Amino acid sequence: MAWGELDRVAQILGGGWRMARGLPPADAVWVVRRAALEDGGAVCGGEPKPVVYLAAKAEGQWFALGKVAPAERCVSVTFYREFPSARRAVEALVDYGKRIFDFFTPQFDVSVVEAVGLCGRPDFADYCERRRAERPLRRATAGPAAPPPQEGPASGSAPRRVGLDAALRCLFGMLGLEAGGCxxxxxxxxxxVRCWAAGLLGGRLEEWERCVLGGRAGARA
Incomplete structure (x- = not known):
C-alpha cells in the first residue's frame, strides 16, 4: 500500500478511529484466517511502504485485521477504535476488511464470527451451518465425550461468578484462536458464559469447565 493510500483508508473509516505507528496489540484475536495473510517478509523486502492494520476493542478484548502477517521489518500503521460490544467490533472489521482489503467471506475466521453472534448475516450463514455440521464428526473421531455436569442448584460446587478473562481465554484457546487476554x-x-461455551464447544464443554474452574482466581461462590 502506498503512503497516499493512508488518507483513503482514513476517509473510508470515518470518525472515531485514531492512527498510530506500530502493529496491533499482540494479544488481539484475528478476524481473518492466518492462511489468508500475505507474507510480511516478501511484502516488506523492497522499498519501505506502510502496511495497514485495523484494531477494534470491545469487552476488554482486541480484535485485529490486516492483509499482511505482522513482521517487524514492515512499516506498520494501525487504526484503533473501541466498540460497545464484541459483535459490533467484529462486524465493523468484517465490513471494512471487504471494502479496504478486498477480503472474501471464506477468508474470515468463522469461529470468531460464530463466537460473537454474526452467523445470522447472509454472507456467513452457509459457513456457520457447515461448521455446525462438522462438529459431530469431530466429536465422533475424538471418542466418547464425558457426560455434562449437572446444571442449576443441583451442581452445588459450580461457582456463580468466574473471571471473564479466564473464561474467554479458555474458550478462544479451545477454538484454536490466539487470545492473550487483558x-x-x-x-x-x-x-x-457456560451457555455460550456449550453452543460453541458441544461435547468439549467439560474440558472448558475444567480449564475455567481449575485456573480461576478470586471467583466468588
Missing amino acids: GRAAEVDFEA
Whole structure:
C-alpha cells in the first residue's frame, strides 16, 4: 500500500478511529484466517511502504485485521477504535476488511464470527451451518465425550461468578484462536458464559469447565 493510500483508508473509516505507528496489540484475536495473510517478509523486502492494520476493542478484548502477517521489518500503521460490544467490533472489521482489503467471506475466521453472534448475516450463514455440521464428526473421531455436569442448584460446587478473562481465554484457546487476554479482574455469571461455551464447544464443554474452574482466581461462590 502506498503512503497516499493512508488518507483513503482514513476517509473510508470515518470518525472515531485514531492512527498510530506500530502493529496491533499482540494479544488481539484475528478476524481473518492466518492462511489468508500475505507474507510480511516478501511484502516488506523492497522499498519501505506502510502496511495497514485495523484494531477494534470491545469487552476488554482486541480484535485485529490486516492483509499482511505482522513482521517487524514492515512499516506498520494501525487504526484503533473501541466498540460497545464484541459483535459490533467484529462486524465493523468484517465490513471494512471487504471494502479496504478486498477480503472474501471464506477468508474470515468463522469461529470468531460464530463466537460473537454474526452467523445470522447472509454472507456467513452457509459457513456457520457447515461448521455446525462438522462438529459431530469431530466429536465422533475424538471418542466418547464425558457426560455434562449437572446444571442449576443441583451442581452445588459450580461457582456463580468466574473471571471473564479466564473464561474467554479458555474458550478462544479451545477454538484454536490466539487470545492473550487483558488481565482485568471483571467477573461474569458462570451459567451465562457456560451457555455460550456449550453452543460453541458441544461435547468439549467439560474440558472448558475444567480449564475455567481449575485456573480461576478470586471467583466468588
